[in-house]
Amino acid sequence: MAETTIETKHNKVLVADLDNPKYYINRELGLLSFQYRVFEEAQDESNPLLERVKFLSILGSNLDEFFMVRVGGLSMQHDAGFFSLTKDGMTPIQQLTEIRKISKNLMTEARNYWRNTIVPLLDKAGIHILNYEELTERQRNFANEYFHEVVFPTLTPLAFDPGHPFPHISNLSLNLAVSIEDEEGTEHFARVKVPASLPQLVPIKRSSGAYRKDGSLPRHHYFVWLSHLIGANLQHLFPGVHVQEAYPFHVTRNADFDLQELEASDLLESMEESVRSRRFGKVVRLMVHEDMPEHIQNLLADNLNMDDKDIYPMALPLNMRSLMDLHKLELPHLKDPPFYQTKSDQFRKAGEPDFKSVFSKIRSENILLHHPYDSFIPVIDFLKAAARDPNVLAIKMTLYRVGKNSPIVQTLLEARRDYGKQVAVLVELKARFDEESNIGWARAMEQEGVHVTYGLVGLKTHSKIALVVRKEGEHIRRYVHLGTGNYHHITANLYEDMGLFLSDPDIGADATDLFNYLTGYSLKKDYRKLWIAPINLREQFEAMIDQETQLQLNGTQGHLIFKMNSLVDPRIIKKLYQASQAGVKVDLIIRGICSLRPGIPGLSENIRVISILGRFLEHSRIYYFHNGGDEKLYMGSADLMPRNLNSRVEILFPIEYRHLVRQVRNNILEVYLNDNVKARIMKSDGSYTRQSPPDGRSAKNAQLIFIRRANRARKKR
DSSP states (O other), X not given: OOOOEEEOTTSOEEEOOTTOGGGBOOHHHHHHHHHHHHHHHHHOTTXXXXXXXXXXXXXXXXXXXXXXIIIHHHHHHHHTTOOOOOTTSOOHHHHHHHHHHHHHHHHHHHHHHIIIIIHHHHHHTTEEEEOGGGOOHHXXXXXHHHIIIIIGGGOOOEEEBTTXXXXXXXXXXXEEEEEEEOTTSOEEEEEEEOOTTSOSEEEESXXXXXXXXXXXXXXXXEEEEHHHHHHHTGGGTSTTSEEEEEEEEEEEEOOOOOOOOOOHHHHHHHHHHHHHHGGGSOEEEEEEETTOOHHHHHHHXXXXXXXXXXXXXXXXXXXGGGGHHHHTSSOGGGSOOOOOOBOXXXXXXXXXXXXXXXXXXXXXXXXXXXXXXXXXXXXXXXXXXXXXXXXXXXXEXXXXXXXXXXXXXXXXHHHHHTTOOEEEEEEOTTSTTOHHHHHHHHHHHHHTTOEEEOOOTTOEEOOOEEXXXXXXXXXXXXXXXXXXXXXXXXXXXXXXXXXEEEOOHHHHHHHHHHHHHHHSOOOOOOOSSOEEETTXXXXXXXXXXXXXXXXXXXXXXXXXXXXXXXXXXXXXXXXXXXXXHHTOEEEEEESSOBOXXXXXXXXXXXXXXXXXXXXXXXXXXXXXXXXXXXXXXXXXXXXXSHHHHHSEEEEEEEOOSHHHHHHHIIIIIHHHHTOOSSEEEEOXXXXXXXXXXXXXXXXXXXXXXXXXXXXXXXXXX
């Protein structure tokens, strides 16, 4: 359809062709734009120094995952001859070409910033990152002793010659490419892997960051890169031959594997095999030291069977995620001020959860928590109470990411083992990069008699829900926790999320139907209050946007406020364009990818998009509809992406009490919309700009406002 414009009776010119590729931003390039905003946080001088180092580490980790998953997937499409266009009109090879150009610039800029700005600032602050050649004699003796006692026994030099095949280079490994000359003058190649199990920044002398015996902190901290230390001692690995040169390189492999799902009984073994196969995926990025000679680069590229376009010569460090080691230093003056969560005591009595008070409190009111400002402890207490209460008959949960040493899983094991409760858990084995952890927990729970299922064929279960069935007199009552984030006690302190406790009979019945859908055979479509993907969530969501548009056309001022991680789904974007054309005010708070272009006359001039990055990772999904004054508010696990709406099991749940709707609308969403410190405003070309720095009085930092509120509430308690 050719693009046209239409005149309305109000003399507004509207764009008619909403499918025009120029009105959409490529998903992958949008994700790279987000990485640039992460880099901005490392450059922000208002952030404490070690927090800036942390953001550089996060950037390195994010780019590792971007190449493993997004670039890996595009590479597979290209290799398979897949030439379909994205909504913005790009082929896989066009996307790969743009990604290479943008990501190379970003990786180069980040390392230059580390070397030219951050390292001198660290040095001034007493944190010294030294080359081996810069060590004093005493420091060098200490480092060499550490090498011989700790590092040397872990190293395995692997030769490459007619008698030794080229060694396997594992995913995300940091290695040294070593050129050796034997007694006859013949050159050989060897590879030495830098042990990932050891600190990449080796502390020298009293540089570990630990307190002195008198309780004071050392004034200076000295480090040398482990790869430098190994490189300086290579002669001990190759005695009798001459080590000519050694250059670090870092390999990233494709981890976007497709799982052939079998019967449920085989899924666990299939996932274990798939995790193992990730180590052998195609190389999608080879970062090499910028001084590495071309002939060694070619040797690596040839033997790794990779495209030489995917070689990225870089300054050190190649493995930027290892910079997180510095953030662990006990130097509070170089970090964000300590934050103490509001620990609600509504579920506690004498320091322990009291199961009677837990359930009576939830019966009396819906309890809304805003993490990490509100503690995650009530969620754990809720499950502990369910485990120990003799009137609780069953506990059912979905688990997507829970991490190691999970108190959630330990409580479920206790409920089954010590109290004989019926426990049913859906463990999502396909949670990317958490597969091994989830496989281990699944086996542990199965051994204790927990009913463990692994989800539906072809669908990831991404929903966050816990259901407790309790006998009360002659009746059964269901208690439910619903959330926007994972049941992960560590990330609950780092990610911003929402959680809701309730005992609403309709939502309890919906929860039961959902678990029947997940664990058995159910084709139920008519849920009472929950929106469930892929069953009814898209249909309900689109209908609510259409209703807001129609109310606007009927003369009622419409307003949509959506907070999420990503907006990619073309159908939803078109609905938002139509709402904007009708005059609906649309505020989008999107941390990551936004494929919609705001501010285009006749199309999206009523749409504003902001992205907020700060101390905590913005993770909640909140969807507000003004609805002609009868406000509707939904929260849940689903972003507005095709995968969330079409191929995952997701939940959006309503916030029904008006005081809670107002609380979220006025005290949370409006705070984000008024942020003028950490908010970036998206322009129609897809770039982001920050507002001019406000003076102290007018500065509004949303996360800082929430922290101050939590601190005041804690003091009152």
